Amino acid sequence: MSALERTVDASAAELAAVRPAGSDVDPRACAAAATLGFVSEPGDGVLGRLVAALGAIRTAELLLDDRPAAEVTGEAGEHGAAVSVHEVTAGLQRWRPRRDHAAFARGLAQAARVGARLVLPADPEWPAGVDDLGVHAPLTLWLRGDVASLTRRPSIALVGARAATGYGEHVAVEAAAGLVDRGFCIVSGGAYGIDGTAHRSALASGGTTVAFLAGGVDRFYPVGHEALLARIAETGAVVSEMPCGAAPTRWRFLQRNRLIAATAQATVVLEAGMRSGSLNTAGHAAALGRPLGAMPGPVTSPASAGCHRLLREFDAVCVTDAAQMAELVGAFGSPDAAGPEAGSTAPRAIELLTSDERRVLDALGVRRARTVTELATRSGLGTGAVLGALGALDATGLARRVDDGWVRLRAA
Amino acid sequence: MSALERTVDASAAELAAVRPAGSDVDPRACAAAATLGFVSEPGDGVLGRLVAALGAIRTAELLLDDRPAAEVTGEAGEHGAAVSVHEVTAGLQRWRPRRDHAAFARGLAQAARVGARLVLPADPEWPAGVDDLGVHAPLTLWLRGDVASLTRRPSIALVGARAATGYGEHVAVEAAAGLVDRGFCIVSGGAYGIDGTAHRSALASGGTTVAFLAGGVDRFYPVGHEALLARIAETGAVVSEMPCGAAPTRWRFLQRNRLIAATAQATVVLEAGMRSGSLNTAGHAAALGRPLGAMPGPVTSPASAGCHRLLREFDAVCVTDAAQMAELVGAFGSPDAAGPEAGSTAPRAIELLTSDERRVLDALGVRRARTVTELATRSGLGTGAVLGALGALDATGLARRVDDGWVRLRAA
Structure with a gap:
C-alpha cells in the first residue's frame, strides 16, 4: 500500500466532508491534490510542471514514497516535463520536510468544521481563468460559501490600497455598486481600505462578491473583517489556495494576488499609492493579458500615485466609472457586458x-x-x-x- | 506695374518698420505674405497649396491682379499644385472681396505703432514646428516681444480650461514652474483659467513664455489679461497669425490652437472639462504626432473629465509632474531634456x-x-x-x- 493510499484511507471521511455535493472525482485525486497543496507554497512552478506531466496522483505518490530525485525527474521527463534533476532535488527538499500527516488531518478536520469546501480543477465550479497561470496555477482551492459563485457570472476585480482616502472609498462604493447593477461579481482581497469597501458596496447593492485570502479560510484575516468576510461567505465566497491552518505570509499575499487577477475577467485598481500591494495584482493581470484599468485621482494625492503609474507605465486603461470598467470586459469578452449605459452621450x-x-x-x-x-x-x-x-x-x-x-x- | 508692386511701393516704410532688425528678405516677399495673410482665414489649405507651388509673391500677384481662376489653376498645376478650378474659384471668391488697401495699410500702421513684428517662414526666428502643418501652416506670424523667444529653447504647451478649479490652478503653477526650472519655454493661449495661470507661473519663475492669440496682437484679448499679456511680451512673446485689427472669432480660436500644438515640442492638458477648447489643441498635437500629455484629476470633478478622455481615447500619456512632462520631449527630442530629476527614485x-x-x-x-x-x-x-x-x-x-x-x- 502506497503512502498516498494510506492517506486516502486515513482521511476518507474528512475528504468526503469537504468536497462539493454530488462530486464523483476519484478520492485518490482529492487526497493527492490536497496533499500537494499542503506541502507546497503557492505558485511552485516545479511542482506545477510535475503535475502537468504526471498528474496529481502520480506526483503525490512519488513525493510521499520517498522516490529519489533522479527517478522522479526521469519519469516526469518521459511524460514531457521540462524539469532538471537539480530543480526536482530542490523541490523535494522543499516539500518533503512538510509531510506531516497529523497536521494535514487537523487541517481537513478544521475545514470540515467551518464548512469549507475543496475545489479541484476537474470540478465544474473551478474558475477556468486560473488555468491561464499555467504551471503556476493553484492545485486546489479552498472555499467557504457558494461554490458556484466563482463561475456563475462575469467578474471584475476591484482592488486598491489599505490606506484608502475618502475619495478612494467613494469611488470604490460607486464602482462596485455600478458593476453589480451590470451583473458583475466583484472579486477582491478582503483587506482594509479599498478591498473592504468594494466588498461592502457589492453586498449593499445585493450583488455577489468573492474574497481571496492569503491564509486558510478557517481564519478570517484581517481580524477586523471577520464579520464582513462571514457576510461575503453567505452569498458569495471566501477563497484561498492554502489549506485551513495556513497563516497568511507576505509571499502568500503576493501569490493570492495572482488568483484575483486570473479569476476576474478584468482588474481595476481604484486607489493605490506607489507601494500598494494592489499594483502587484495589476502586474499579474497585465502579465496574463487581462484588461487592466486604473482610476485616476488628484496628482496631489500620494494615494493615487500608483494608479497614475499604471496609466503611464503599464498601459492601464483610464476608467472613471462603472460603465467604463464594464467596457474593459466587453471589449475582450461579451460585447454586451458594457450595457446600454456605456459609450457616448448624444452630441450637440x-x-x-x-x-x-x-x-x-x-x-x-x-x-x-x-x-x-x-x-x-x-x-x-x-x-x-x-x-x-x-x-x-x-x-x-x-x-x-x-x-x-x-x-x-x-x-x- | 503690378498690384503687388504698387502695394510694395505704397507700404514700404510701414513694412520695413515691422520687420525684424537686420532682415534682408525681399520687400516684395514681405508684402506678398502680409497681403495673403490679410485676405485669408487661418489654415486655408487651397491658399497653402498655391503658395507651396507658386511661392507667396506669384500667388499674391495672381490674386491681386484679378487673373481668372482657370489661369491661376493652370499655372499652379504646372508647378505641381493639386488644386481644382472649383477650389481655386471658391478660394478667389473668399480672398478677393477682402482686398482693401486702406484697411491693410491701417493694419500695418497699427502694428508699427504697438511695436509688432512680421515674421516670415524665411526668417531665422520662424518656429520650424509650424511647418509640420503643411498646406495649413501659417503664411506669416505677427509678434510682440522678443522675436527669438519662439525658437531659442525647447518649449512645452500647457493648456486647459478657462473654468479652472483650485486644483487645476495649483497643478498649472507647479507644472509651469517646474518646466521653467528645466529650461523650457511655456507656450499657451493667454486665456483665463489654466492658460493664464501657466503664463503667470512661468513669469514668476523667471522663465520665458509665449502666448498665441486668435485676433491681432494690437489688441490683447481677453481684456482682463491685458496687463499679463503686456508682461509676457516684455520677456517672451505674444503671437498671432492674424494681422493687427483682426478680431478673435471662434474659427480663429480653433486655428490658433493648431499653432500652439505645432510650435511646442509637446502639449500637456492640465485640466479640461469635456467641452474645453484645450481638447482641440490636444487633437492638433495628436494629429501632428507631437507627444501629448494629460494630467489626471479626481473622477468626481467634471473639470478633469476631458483629461481623462484624452487618457482613455487619445492615448495621451498620464503626466503628474513637471519631470514627466519634460520626459515627453526627452523621449522624442533631446534625451537630456528631462534632466536629472526625471525618472526613477532609488529603489529600496x-x-x-x-x-x-x-x-x-x-x-x-x-x-x-x-x-x-x-x-x-x-x-x-x-x-x-x-x-x-x-x-x-x-x-x-x-x-x-x-x-x-x-x-x-x-x-x-
Missing part, C-alpha cells in the same frame, strides 16, 4: 458643424441681420459656401433667414 | 529581492533567532535555497547571523 448639433458652417455661425449676429455678402466678407468664405452653410445652419436650428438677411439663433 | 533593497529571498525574509523573526532548518520548513524552501537567500539578505542588511541562527533586521 454645434459640435457636428463643418468648418465652413462654424465660420458662418461666427460671422452671424444674434440681433442684427447680415446679408450673404456681409457674411462672406466677415467669414472669409465665398458666397456659394456661405449659402450652403446657411442652409445647414437653418436646418439644425442655429440660424434663420429674416427680412433683411440672416441672424444667429441661440443653440437649444 | 527590499523591492529587489528574489522570490526566495522574500520568502526567507517572511520566515525570519525580528526577535527570536531561527535555524536554517526552521527557516526551510517555514518558507517551504530547501536548505540550500535558504542558505543562498540568507547570504543575499545579509549582504543587503536585511538579515543577520546570531549565535543560535538568523534574525531579521528592520529595513533601513
Whole structure:
C-alpha cells in the first residue's frame, strides 16, 4: 500500500466532508491534490510542471514514497516535463520536510468544521481563468460559501490600497455598486481600505462578491473583517489556495494576488499609492493579458500615485466609472457586458458643424441681420459656401433667414 | 506695374518698420505674405497649396491682379499644385472681396505703432514646428516681444480650461514652474483659467513664455489679461497669425490652437472639462504626432473629465509632474531634456529581492533567532535555497547571523 493510499484511507471521511455535493472525482485525486497543496507554497512552478506531466496522483505518490530525485525527474521527463534533476532535488527538499500527516488531518478536520469546501480543477465550479497561470496555477482551492459563485457570472476585480482616502472609498462604493447593477461579481482581497469597501458596496447593492485570502479560510484575516468576510461567505465566497491552518505570509499575499487577477475577467485598481500591494495584482493581470484599468485621482494625492503609474507605465486603461470598467470586459469578452449605459452621450448639433458652417455661425449676429455678402466678407468664405452653410445652419436650428438677411439663433 | 508692386511701393516704410532688425528678405516677399495673410482665414489649405507651388509673391500677384481662376489653376498645376478650378474659384471668391488697401495699410500702421513684428517662414526666428502643418501652416506670424523667444529653447504647451478649479490652478503653477526650472519655454493661449495661470507661473519663475492669440496682437484679448499679456511680451512673446485689427472669432480660436500644438515640442492638458477648447489643441498635437500629455484629476470633478478622455481615447500619456512632462520631449527630442530629476527614485533593497529571498525574509523573526532548518520548513524552501537567500539578505542588511541562527533586521 502506497503512502498516498494510506492517506486516502486515513482521511476518507474528512475528504468526503469537504468536497462539493454530488462530486464523483476519484478520492485518490482529492487526497493527492490536497496533499500537494499542503506541502507546497503557492505558485511552485516545479511542482506545477510535475503535475502537468504526471498528474496529481502520480506526483503525490512519488513525493510521499520517498522516490529519489533522479527517478522522479526521469519519469516526469518521459511524460514531457521540462524539469532538471537539480530543480526536482530542490523541490523535494522543499516539500518533503512538510509531510506531516497529523497536521494535514487537523487541517481537513478544521475545514470540515467551518464548512469549507475543496475545489479541484476537474470540478465544474473551478474558475477556468486560473488555468491561464499555467504551471503556476493553484492545485486546489479552498472555499467557504457558494461554490458556484466563482463561475456563475462575469467578474471584475476591484482592488486598491489599505490606506484608502475618502475619495478612494467613494469611488470604490460607486464602482462596485455600478458593476453589480451590470451583473458583475466583484472579486477582491478582503483587506482594509479599498478591498473592504468594494466588498461592502457589492453586498449593499445585493450583488455577489468573492474574497481571496492569503491564509486558510478557517481564519478570517484581517481580524477586523471577520464579520464582513462571514457576510461575503453567505452569498458569495471566501477563497484561498492554502489549506485551513495556513497563516497568511507576505509571499502568500503576493501569490493570492495572482488568483484575483486570473479569476476576474478584468482588474481595476481604484486607489493605490506607489507601494500598494494592489499594483502587484495589476502586474499579474497585465502579465496574463487581462484588461487592466486604473482610476485616476488628484496628482496631489500620494494615494493615487500608483494608479497614475499604471496609466503611464503599464498601459492601464483610464476608467472613471462603472460603465467604463464594464467596457474593459466587453471589449475582450461579451460585447454586451458594457450595457446600454456605456459609450457616448448624444452630441450637440454645434459640435457636428463643418468648418465652413462654424465660420458662418461666427460671422452671424444674434440681433442684427447680415446679408450673404456681409457674411462672406466677415467669414472669409465665398458666397456659394456661405449659402450652403446657411442652409445647414437653418436646418439644425442655429440660424434663420429674416427680412433683411440672416441672424444667429441661440443653440437649444 | 503690378498690384503687388504698387502695394510694395505704397507700404514700404510701414513694412520695413515691422520687420525684424537686420532682415534682408525681399520687400516684395514681405508684402506678398502680409497681403495673403490679410485676405485669408487661418489654415486655408487651397491658399497653402498655391503658395507651396507658386511661392507667396506669384500667388499674391495672381490674386491681386484679378487673373481668372482657370489661369491661376493652370499655372499652379504646372508647378505641381493639386488644386481644382472649383477650389481655386471658391478660394478667389473668399480672398478677393477682402482686398482693401486702406484697411491693410491701417493694419500695418497699427502694428508699427504697438511695436509688432512680421515674421516670415524665411526668417531665422520662424518656429520650424509650424511647418509640420503643411498646406495649413501659417503664411506669416505677427509678434510682440522678443522675436527669438519662439525658437531659442525647447518649449512645452500647457493648456486647459478657462473654468479652472483650485486644483487645476495649483497643478498649472507647479507644472509651469517646474518646466521653467528645466529650461523650457511655456507656450499657451493667454486665456483665463489654466492658460493664464501657466503664463503667470512661468513669469514668476523667471522663465520665458509665449502666448498665441486668435485676433491681432494690437489688441490683447481677453481684456482682463491685458496687463499679463503686456508682461509676457516684455520677456517672451505674444503671437498671432492674424494681422493687427483682426478680431478673435471662434474659427480663429480653433486655428490658433493648431499653432500652439505645432510650435511646442509637446502639449500637456492640465485640466479640461469635456467641452474645453484645450481638447482641440490636444487633437492638433495628436494629429501632428507631437507627444501629448494629460494630467489626471479626481473622477468626481467634471473639470478633469476631458483629461481623462484624452487618457482613455487619445492615448495621451498620464503626466503628474513637471519631470514627466519634460520626459515627453526627452523621449522624442533631446534625451537630456528631462534632466536629472526625471525618472526613477532609488529603489529600496527590499523591492529587489528574489522570490526566495522574500520568502526567507517572511520566515525570519525580528526577535527570536531561527535555524536554517526552521527557516526551510517555514518558507517551504530547501536548505540550500535558504542558505543562498540568507547570504543575499545579509549582504543587503536585511538579515543577520546570531549565535543560535538568523534574525531579521528592520529595513533601513
